[in-house]
Amino acid sequence: MKSAYDYVKTARSNDRQTGLDYITHIFKGFIELHGDRRFADDPSVVGGLAWLDDTPFTVIAIERGRDTKSRIKRNFGMAHPEGYRKALRLMRQAEKFNRPVVCFVDTCGAYPGVGAEERGQGQAIAENIMEMTALRVPILSILVGEGGSGGALALAVANEVWMLENATYSVIAPESCANILWRDPEKAPEAAESLRLTAQDNYELGVVERIISEKGGDAQRLFASLAADILSWYMKMKAYTPEELAEMRYRRFRQLGVPKAP
């Protein structure tokens, strides 16, 4: 049987499709939009406009790169505050033009760097999370690889959250968890087991709505089925008013981790 840590290794594997692949293969006519209008353009977060069927979407992805060169350019999918601010700018734009938002999440976490901290990594994530709870258009987030903590949540406060069968979603990297608890990063497999970070765990805990089959690694079939799923999700969301969409999203997170009465 595949252990939790095997899932972590698969999610991080270099053979997997990355964020941009999902955008370009599922949507048509992608036009990338750059910059946070505050300080910089963060290549770890890619966003823009695209068509699905005959509906314009705002699409956002964390991109970690496919080869050494692009991985360095994309900072291995670890976003700076500018990446989160760009994403929020595009989501507000989506709200203005009444477009649905789809986010593809694949990050080991927000970048822990000096500049990132000085420019308010925590504040950027906090603002995204807070504003996303009340956005007046439908949001769908799909965890396609690693879902690392706050850096992933900053793009995953959505009406529905889906997970690919080999994706992970965790409050902390298992290595860091093992280091803190047992001062031994080698115990990461035990930590991974305890953290309940697989798609199945997240589904059982009510954190995600759906586990997406990866079609045995056939990427083209995966893209085709995701395109159909996203479209039917959007058709379902179209029935709600902007207020209902925001309220449903609030309720979705409101009921997570409500302690049972003693």
Next chain:
Amino acid sequence: MALEAFFKKPKNELEKGGRLPKIKPETAQYELCEKCPDCGSEIPLSALWENMHQCRCGHCFRMNARERIRLLADKDTFTELYGDMQSADILNFPGYKNKLESTRTSARELEAVICGEARIGGYPCALFVMDPYFMMGSMGTVVGEKITLLFEYAIDRRLPVLGCTVSGGARMQEGILSLMQMAKTSGAVKKHSDAGLLYIALLTDPTTGGVTASFAMQGDIILAEPGATIGFAGQRLVEQTTRKKLPAGFQKAETVLEHGFLDMIVPRPEQKRVITALLALHRPEGENHEVGV
């Protein structure tokens, strides 16, 4: 203080703030002292207790939640809410059950945040105060739920919220559900904000991780204690990732203020006065509370 006072050299010891009291050796041996990490002086615990856990040099020692409530709320006005909620080991996480039990005994609290309603300088407000002695204020499902309930309580009664944060971040022993508390609390803060109500955050040492990346940074007005560490990523992780020595003052409140993420740094003896003034500026129209600090 008049502006020219900044440029004058102190003329005598009293202007500098006075000498630390000399403790006679025969009394000192019976009293435990705490060493100030900033100025190095040994401070007897009784002196710390009398001086809001603050050193003469201004260094703020950590303070448990009840003491902080005593410091900020008007006498006998604090009513606790949700005080009986406590965490359970929902994921069967190794060691968590024991950790919770031993922490409850040592911290003499059931959870890492205390919520309630109080008056500050005569103004009613909802109040949450995190406790550094309860698993370093880490946020699990109960902390998230209590803070969310408090914001909802404040919305229903149209109260401002004062939140004092201290936290190492999300509580990993509750896994992904701890992470979800960031979204849950943020949603409640947003609703409170959209209702036109005031939220003041007071960030104390340390405020990090998932708490910084949610309600700590969502205040209309964000205050901090002098010298508090405020950041998202842990300093060791930043050092390991960047392989560089951290710059002086990294993640210190003073630096965070300089970078534009705080409204002001408020020394402990000033906090109640400043918060009262802010509450007064936001009091609902037509209301005229008796103000007395």
